[in-house]
Amino acid sequence: MVNEGAEGRRTRTLRAEGALKALTSGPDSPERVRRVLEQALVFAGAAFAAVYTPEEDGDLLCLVESAGVPRTLYGLRDSYPRSGSSPVADSHRSGSPVWLGPEEPAEPVEARRTPPRDFFLAVLPARGDGGGGCLLAVGERPDGFDTEDRKCLELIADAVGCPAPARSAEGGELPADAFSLAMDSGRVEVGDDILELFAVTRAGFDGKVETLLGLTVPEDLPSLMSVVEADHMSIGDRELEFRVLQPSGPPKWLRLRGRLLPGGEGRPATLVGTVADASKLRSEVTDVARVQRLAAMLATAGTVRDVSQAVVSALLGPLQADRIALAELEGDRLVVTVLEPPEPESWPELWRLEWRSEWPDAPVRAMPTLAAALREGRAHIWPAGTPLEPALADVGPGGLAVLPLPAAGRMAGACLIGWDTPHDFGPDERALLTASAGLAGQALMRAHAFDAEHELVGMLQRQLLPRRLPKLPGAVAVARYLPTTAGLEVGGDWYDVIPLPDNHVALVIGDVQGHNAGAATLMGQMRTALRAYAVEGHPPDVVVSHANRLLMDMETDLFATCCYVDVDMEEGSAWYVRAGHLPPVLRHPDGSTEAPDTEGGPPLGVLAQADFPMSVLRLQPGTVVALTTDGLVESAEADIDAGMERLAHELSVSDPAHLGLVADALLGNARRSDDIALLLLRYDGMALRPLRESWTVWRVPEAVGHSRRFTRRTLRAWSVSRDDADTVLLVVSELVTNALVHTDGQVRLGLTLLDNRLRVSVADSSPRTPVKPTSIGWEATGGRGILLVEAVSETWGTVPVSGGKQVWAELVLSP
Known part of the structure; x- marks a missing residue:
């Protein structure tokens, strides 16, 4: 909405009259009706606007054109019985407006999810040239439609006209650019212009829609099938662009605008619409398809930056703007996500001073005009020469548009669009900006949730896999x-x-069934279990068997x-x-x-x-x-x-x-x-293999002495010096003694020598780890063994081994 004070609000109706006069002076067409409806978004603050008209030979009031956010957010139907009790039918029968607030009981909606917040509903009889229809508008502002809003809606209802639902007359000829597709049989009637676009002659066309689909670029076929298959096409408008193969040269871009009309009483549902050469339409700034293309881009934008880039692509070129910035609102600060162009010299000097070269964030209070726009929650447009604070004036000296991005009842951020030369803001551009702001705000909120989920997932995956x-x-x-x-x-x-x-x-490599957090959690448990069983010293078949039993018990x-x-x-x-x-x-x-x-x-x-x-x-x-x-x-x-x-x-x-x-x-x-x-x-193989010897320690009175003799013989064979051998014998004596005194079962001594490092290990059947005493009195007769081992060893420790443990110590020998 234009930034206007009390005087601006008093002249809003006059501006609406001027915009509608310009639109209604052209030929009658569905595109004109839609542009008229868009004025309800601009001048009346509506979130959604639609026109319903009666069928020629039926008892239904059918939706023929709409603008704004998807109608499904409010549960609005495609048609209402004339004799029903809906607000659309009431306004049509009485010829009077119907104004409903969120607390008033009504039946304008079908079973649906609860809307994100309350909304106001307005239904006005449309008394244009077509006659007999109704204008429906939905507003989300807390105060509903004020007096000026209602006056603007009355003007729009008078100007919208009521085009009848387009349906091919029996035996009649279609316009040259129109088609009519029977959804049950796939038979299609097409105008001569469409056949020319597909490079098909009238004599060579068999009337089957599959024939035309076969001439399209294969990558575009899924989107077309979603339109021409009855199971996928919903009642209402549809617009898309696709490519059709040419006898020579590159494929040609075509644009389809269609509406699925409900059937009844033995009559099949029918898809009617037009197909035109999109190359002549793609350059139009005011084309409604730009909003739909933005919606399609935002639907696939996963991250906040993806959303920002989609907004830049959809608005910067079509509006011929010189710069665009998109920022998120976090608390009382704006955090910039995209600047286009990205060069610092393209932006005000104050931005470079306050936001530094990396543009991290800026307090909203530094720009009071922007803060007011965010509080009001409407699009603001300032033409060239409007006095603004320097932080904003230099963004758009030829004109500045600020689009607050609403989402879930709050402001998700703001989009600033600036022009260097004086720019004339027409009603079509205002409608484009308003619709784009709503789409971008919702997409920004979804992207935030996706980013948070993606970061959580990434963190989970990183924690579960080896670093x-x-x-x-x-x-x-x-x-x-x-x-x-x-x-x-x-x-x-x-x-x-x-x-x-x-x-x-x-x-180890493995795969848990599924692709979700449950599978990832179980994967972490299995990885931990296999590691634990492996470190215990079990052979591979035992390790895997233990993991299998563990998983069965889960x-x-x-x-x-x-x-x-x-x-x-x-x-x-x-x-x-x-x-x-x-x-x-x-x-x-x-x-x-x-x-x-x-x-x-x-x-x-x-x-x-x-x-x-x-x-x-x-x-x-x-x-x-x-x-x-x-x-x-x-x-x-x-x-x-x-x-x-x-x-x-x-x-x-x-x-x-x-x-x-x-x-x-x-x-x-x-x-x-x-x-x-x-x-x-x-x-690659080990360049230097270790020397290994082992000894089974029998539980006899001379067990420690036998272990010392075995160790002495081994060290002598390995040419270990006498001084080093004495230290090793001390460690062997203490570890073997501890195992014999404090455990039962078999005890085994192992010696390993590799590159002047000697490892002494003693394995026993007890899982208890030896505890180093904190203090020993002079009268104590034991407890010094582990302290001696720690004193003479480079390092020592214990590991579990097959139901027991292994206590080990490493010593560095003299060269």
């Missing part, structure tokens, strides 16, 4: 995860790399697939287990590939008593092991076998020296209809 892969002895591992491109972007695919004792590494209907590979880095061998999952793919050093066809078990969570057979792999230095989920190798276009062959081929021609590039190349052509997890390991 980084560990460095491995004798191998390099890389992983990639891609969420599906549709939906919530969170799923059940996971991977893990688990370092194990004795230079073993577990590779209260869930979901299942999971998994492939678990235990790689021995010292020996170059691996044992793996499959639970309903794809086998690993091996790339050998000579470039050949192999996907072992071995037996596997069922998915996890399906059978309580399931067998998971183990299979062996032999790895030569330079071998690449690839584990993936089915999202990489299976799609609607190709089965899983073809996908595995493609993966093996791409792996064979890759350069394993750069494993990260290999992973990126494998994912480059992925069809992301599903989540994808990929884990690659290149086995």
Whole structure:
């Protein structure tokens, strides 16, 4: 709405008269009626306006044109019986206006979701040249339609006219640019101009709509099918643009405007409308299709920035504006999301000083005129020469438009549009700005919710998957995860790399059924469980069996697939287990590939008593092991076998020296209809293998002495110095003694030497971790063992092992 004071409000009716006079002076057409209705949005503050006219031979008042937000927000019907009790029928019969507030009972709506807030309804008889119809307007302002609003609505009702519902007369000829499609049979009558646009002769046209659809660009066919199929087309207006193939040259853009008219009494529903050459229409600034194109762009805009870019694309060029800014309202500050053009010198100096170069935000109170516009909640337009504060005046010296963006009962932000040269604001531009503001505000709120959900999903996925892969002895591992491109972007695919004792590494990849937060949560639980079972030292089949029993005990209907590979880095061998999952793919050093066809078990969570057979792999230095989920190798276009062959081929021609590039190349052509997890390991072999010896400690009185003699012999064979050997013997004595005194069952001593680091480990059957005492008195006879181990060792710790534990200590030996 124009920024107007009391004097402006008194002249609003005069301006409405001038705008309507200009519109009604042209030829009668559906486009003229719609532009007249748009004046209700501009001058009466309506959110929606429509005209209903009676059928020629029926008992219905049918909606023939509308403007504004979708009517479904208010539950308005496409038609009302003349003899019914609706406000439309009451106004039509009585010839008097009907004004209803939100608290007054009425039946203008059908069963629907509750509107986001209360609204006011106005129905006025339309006494134009057509006669016999009604103008319906919906307002959302808290005070309803004031006196000036009602006067403007009366003017619009007189000017709108009442075009009859367009229906092909039996045996009559259609206008050259019109068509009439019977929705039950698909037979279509078309004018000569339409046939010329499709490059079809009258003699060569068989009257079937499929014939015309076959001449369109395939990418545009789904949108057209949504119009011509009765199951998808709703009663009311529809407008879209599509391309039609030409005998030579590029496709031609056409625009379809149609309306589905209800059938009855044996008469089928009919789609009537026009088709025109869109290349002649696309340059019109006042074209209503621009608002519809903006709505289509906003419907697919997922983020706040996407919404902002859509608004810029829809308004900057058509309005021939010099700059546009879109900002969100957060508290009392405006946070700018898009500036076009983005160069700082294109904007007022005050903006550059207050908002700095990155334009973060600015207080609304710094621009009182803008603050007032946001409070009022209407579009404001200031022509050239209007005195404004410098922060706004320099945005549009030739004219400035401020569009508050309403959404869910509050202001979501504001859009500022500025011109450098004096700009004449016509009624069509005002209507375009008003309609665009409402669409942008709602889309901005949806984008905020999407951004918040997307950030939550991303955080959840990042927390459930490994943050980084560990460095491995004798191998390099890389992983990639891609969420599906549709939906919530969170799923059940996971991977893990688990370092194990004795230079073993577990590779895990899995997939939980589903693509939702429940699947992701279960994925996190399964990954944690498998890691815990693996660290305990179980073999692969036991690890997977434990995970299967755990999933069976959970209260869930979901299942999971998994492939678990235990790689021995010292020996170059691996044992793996499959639970309903794809086998690993091996790339050998000579470039050949192999996907072992071995037996596997069922998915996890399906059978309580399931067998998971183990299979062996032999790895030569330079071998690449690839584990993936089915999202990489299976799609609607190709089965899983073809996908595995493609993966093996791409792996064979890759350069394993750069494993990260290999992973990126494998994912480059992925069809992301599903989540994808990929884990690659290149086995290089250990350049230096550790020395290992072990000893079973028998529970006899001389057990500690036997352990010391075994250790002394081993250290002598490894050429460990006498001073270092004495320290190692002390650690062995204390750890073996603690195990014999405080546990039952078997005790086993292990010694490992690698690069001047000696590891002493003692495993027992007790899960209790030794506790380091906080203080020991002089009279105490025990408790000093762990303190001695800690004092002479570089580091020490304990890990669970198969129902018991392993206490270990590492010492740095002299060179």
